[in-house]
Amino acid sequence: AQQEQKSEETPKAEVLYFGAPLSLSGKYSKEGQMSLWGMQVAIKWINEVHGGLKVGDKVYKVELKYYDDQSNKEVVQSLIQKLADQDGVKFILAPYSSGLTLAAAPIADQRGVLMNSHGGASDYIFEQGYHYVVQTLSPASKYQTGFLDMVKSVDPEAKRVAMIYEDNEFSRAVFKAAGEYAKQLGFEIVFDKTYPKGVQDLSPLLNELAAAKPDVIIGGGHFADGQLLVSQLADMKINVKAVSILVAPALPAFYDALGTKAEGVCGPAQWEIGVSYGPEAAKKLGIDYYGPTQDEFLKMFKEVSGTDEPPSYHAAEAAAAVLSYAYAIEKAQSTNPDDVREAMNTIEFMSVYGVWKIDPETGKQIGHEMVIIQWQGGTKKIIWPPEAANADPYYPMPTWEEKEQGKLATK
Amino acid sequence: MVGDHLVSNLFYGALLGSVYGVATMGLSMIFGVLRIVNVGHGSFVMVGAFTAFWLFTLYSIAPILSIPVALIFGIALGFVIFQAVMKKLVDAPELSTLLATFAIGVFIEETAKFIWGSDYVGFSWDIGTLYLGSITVPYTKILAFVASTIIAGLLYLWFTKTKLGKAIKAVVEDRDGAAVCGIDVNRIFTLSFALGIGVTVMSGVLVTLFVPVGINVYMGADYTLRAFVIAVLGGLGSPWGAFIAGFLFGLFENGSYTLLGMIPGVEPFALTRFVAFVFLLVILLVKPTGLFGGEE
């Protein structure tokens, strides 16, 4: 049962394979599933709406070959080789997470196949000199900077920043950059502590954090600890003017889990339903718009996934990675990975996910912008950057006591 | 100030520790009677957490009321697993049961993922907050503590005072000997396993009372690891010892934070774990069978 996508009408069209090791089981299975659907949507668009990839006088249909990497680094390597050697795939969508991407990189590099990272945010992947590895999502260093910009612009008085985050390489990269950026903006870091993975109780840390009397808190790491952090801030009634948490708030499950405690909590997201990326916006910037519009994307996503679950940013990232290959292949008019890699250096386009442009030197994403979301009255609003925003920031956020009285972060 | 922190951290540690304790008792019980090392332990905690979550989300049943439901559900689950798999391995080498429990754990997680998806879910059940000097703590956590302590006490009484409890001990010591006394050895095995799983699933409810968020099908791994350590600290096969050890472990983990926080240039939270494990090793060196363990 090879998982492939077949389109019947044009039997003459040649098939071009994209390949992906996906985390369908294990700790990243949530993200893996979203990524798969996102890729399938993009491919569907390429084949059915766009009419396949036109390279010279040939038209290619794109098909996806994917396997489950079980979020396991040993499996990833085997799968990359299988994709490259047995399935003849030249365009690989990298596995989820920085670690797995790094594990896959030497094999891809040696086989000379392209690898496009849609789930590995760490900057250092792109500091290792892998020519064939490029990035679609914004790197870790960008995650919390937008939030700080926002705070500075709405409340120049807020000075005291507390950082409390999970101790892993990703969060460290995020907060190292955020800390430096905060100082540049004139903030003072009054608290900077980590907690290990798998904690059940942050009270000792929060005790200390409260004593530092911060104005704003930035923190988090993954889903579980992000939820725990907010839940315990509420338990211990630690009130600040704004909170931005990595990763967790971007998912609907965050609000489901925390209810009104989530009101006013912010978080960075690679993408969010409702962002104002579209053909108009592209035209303003003078670049191409490529791929489905947001409405098309949502519609096709529903078809592909067969659920009512809205796409998360993982889906959009993955779709954008697929689209970037397609766009670059058409630009290069070649399916040779070297030519395509060359073309990727020069392209700049917009998709449902936003702008795509890489640094030619490292392959790192530099075109795409993070957005900041905030939970307001039970919905996720985009509050930053102003160009993408669909709501004003609610600042300062309601206190925990106010929220218990039923106050929401709406005016 | 440091003193304040220490007091409140110890308080939080005690609450946490009681939950750790109950979340270990089932593991200890199963090991004690059947010599089965349940490496799938955490997946049963997870099942309990989801039980509380769904009962609350779908039927608004307060988590505290889910405790008996989870116990019964867990016992049923344990019963089925024992009859289907473990029964056949009672006489097999000890470690082969470890393979089986590993596979069962994986199976439960993946089945759960199939049914419940891989989201991180949670709920909030607010019943107010206790303010006590420097301590601010929601009543749900106090409730988790009280419930844990009562459960542990009841289990202790059951084990030491009832006939069935004694029969279990007899089976542990000599199976054939128990049979000639008229004890149904198979029933004791089934019962102990089912009850061990039941207590574990039930502890999942307590865990969610304590931490009502971050409930996920893969949440169990951390509990397995910690339960192992606590079970040994308390003396394997001694559920009561497990409870006390859990309590100490919680105190130690949170309490040492205050002190380690004073060392510059380190991550105190990670070091609390380090210190807790050093504590374990030291205890074992002094008393090689744990705090409350008999001879091995």
Next chain:
Amino acid sequence: MQMGKLKALVPMVLVYVILLVIGLTVPGMWQPVVYFMFYVALGQAFNIFLGLTGYVDFGYVAFLGLGAYGMAIALQNFAHLGLVAIPIGIVLAVIMSVLLSMAVGAVALRLRGAYFAIATIGVNEGFRFLLVGTKLWGGSEGIVLSGFMRKAFGREIANYLSTFVSDLLLFLVAFLAALTTVVILNKKMGYALLALREDEDAARVMGINVTKYKIMAFITSAAFAGLIGAIAWTLKLTYVFPEDVFNIHYTVEAIVIVMLGGAGTLIGPMIGGLIYGVLKYYLSVIFPGVQLLILAPLLIVTIVAFPEGVAGYLIKKTRNSKLAEYLR
């Protein structure tokens, strides 16, 4: 020791050769074959301790982890010397895991059964949190080497190291671990371990210096673990993260492999490793997303059918036949 006793290695060498040939000739099969070999090597190394002494070291992965760090540190510090950095790394990996095993052995091997098992979890976790807590060796950010290696050795060689050389070395390690096992089994040490595995007190009364043999097996096994960590992780993956290399999941997998094959046997870990690796890989290729749901019942059925492992069963069955010499 007579050569005759090495006969037991024949089926194993045969399998290794077949695997090598498949890996080298069938396109796309090299990495999968290496993936199977990772589990075989892991099982083979762990068996020297777990299988032969009956002691379970739940913290076994710490030795792989330390080996991985040994190699990483060597590459970081000696890459300017060229490729010698790799043998240096191998030596350092072995030294580091051996040192840890001596420390742990001296302290924890006094404990029995499950107490030992879990004390070693403490060692593994404790070590991880120590690294993270004190930010030693990069703390949670680990050590990322690919860029470094590519600069030092050039892209071609660096890729070659990670995608071929490390893999061949892994075959070698697996073979050496098996050879060591055979040698031990046929020496007095093998019998001493057999005795202590069954009844440590009785073995002591019979004049066996139990502690000495336990520690010897422990150190040997740890040294192989260090090699695997250095080769299959650092050299191959080109990075080391503490969370990855001190992950207890690998210990559990190693136990599963040894038990699946048959603890204390020579060929068991290979059979177990192959079964586990092949199933895990092909199920993920054929049934992506549900493979674990299939793998778990398969494991259960196997262990219920062969409680002493597949090889354990075969060995018992063939005990009085001609085949017996080839199966141990």
Next chain:
Amino acid sequence: MLTVKELEAGYGEMQVLWGVDLKVGKGTITAILGPNGAGKTTTLRAIFGLNSPWNGSIEFDGEDVTFLPPHRKVEKGLTMVLEGRHLFPGMTVEENLELGAYTKRAEERFEDSLELVFTLFPRLKERKKQKAGTMSGGEQQMLAIARALMTAPKMILLDEPSQGLAPKLVAEVFETISKLRDEGLTILLVEQNVFASLDIADYAYVLGEGKVVTEGTVDEIKDSDEIKRVYVGV
């Protein structure tokens, strides 16, 4: 009281019993004799249900109990003293005895049984609080018999009860056994101590290689060639 027909049993794939027929009359002592490895222990274990019979039937007290698990047999009044004692080593003498009276029927007669046991073995009364595992070999044997009596049995299967007992005590134990019979207990006895057991038995079977070789009243057996061959070493 007990009728065994065509009993076959074994371990793993190895068959040990090849069709054993036995009859034990109510209130009698029946002895099973035979060389080492003949299958005497296996016979008792199979009757009691510790090894499930492969074939054949077992009737106890007028009921078919062939496949009844051991604990159900104890409830019906059948129990066994195992070769190798199988006490609860970590528990005290007292606790061992309490567990002997585990079934409901036995619990009701707890006081009486305890008194009986303590008169038979005063040493046990002295050592009520000692852990069973630390008792001497002979003391453990006493406790094993005592524990069996605590189950308030109608019939006891005794596997080498005199093993490890000092000669003086052996004589006492045999006396006890015959006293118990006189009080109405039925006893199936396996012994190496042939002549002592034949002195108290009513009927005897000689087992060889998993089959009954001879059977008969005590006097018949005493004179049989089988007995001479095995026990006198002719």
Next chain:
Amino acid sequence: MPLLKLENVTKRFGGLVAVDSISLEVEEGEALGIVGPNGSGKTTLYNLISGVYYPDEGRIIFNGEDITKLPPHRRTPLGLARTFQIPRPFGSATVIENVAIGAMFGAGRDVDSALREADEMLELVGIDHLRDKEAKLLTPLEKRLMELARALAMKPKMLLLDEVMAGMNPSDINRILDLLDRIRKEEKVAVVSMVEHLMHAITRFAERVVVMHQGKKLIEGETYEVLSHPEVIEVYLGKKVV
């Protein structure tokens, strides 16, 4: 010089004095029987000699060396071997492996000669047909015979046997007694000390008998004399047997 010398050895368990100030000498090549009522301290005495317990008081001297505080595994190489009243085989190992382990570590043989030696011992004891059986599958009696073979394979100077013959039928007992006689005579150094409640075995075997009672040495002397002593009959035998 006696091979083994106990000087006022005492062992207490809580309030109970299991071995009460026992002094004893055993000569090279001697066949000594130890008898006494149940619980009189015979096994405890063996445990003290082999090092399972250490005495609370007194000294134990073996072959001129003070071994009072020596751990068990240091005593074996000196030539002390024993069997256990409740057998402790290496269960998953085969019978031959069990015995060979004795030869290897007790007698310092290399693997191959130990296996050869073990085969011989199995034959001597009469359980060679069980050679490749897993030890845990043996009956209690077979296990004790295997322990005897294992102890013999250790080529001890002194062999402590704890009720090896209980439950054995008379013809087998005779065979084992012959065997013990032979090793005692052929391998001159061997001293056998035996605890047994079977009087016909003791009378045939022992040259000298020690009777223990409540932890103390009740009487010691030539076998027939001791066994017909009225006090021995009173506390141990119950009636006259010889």
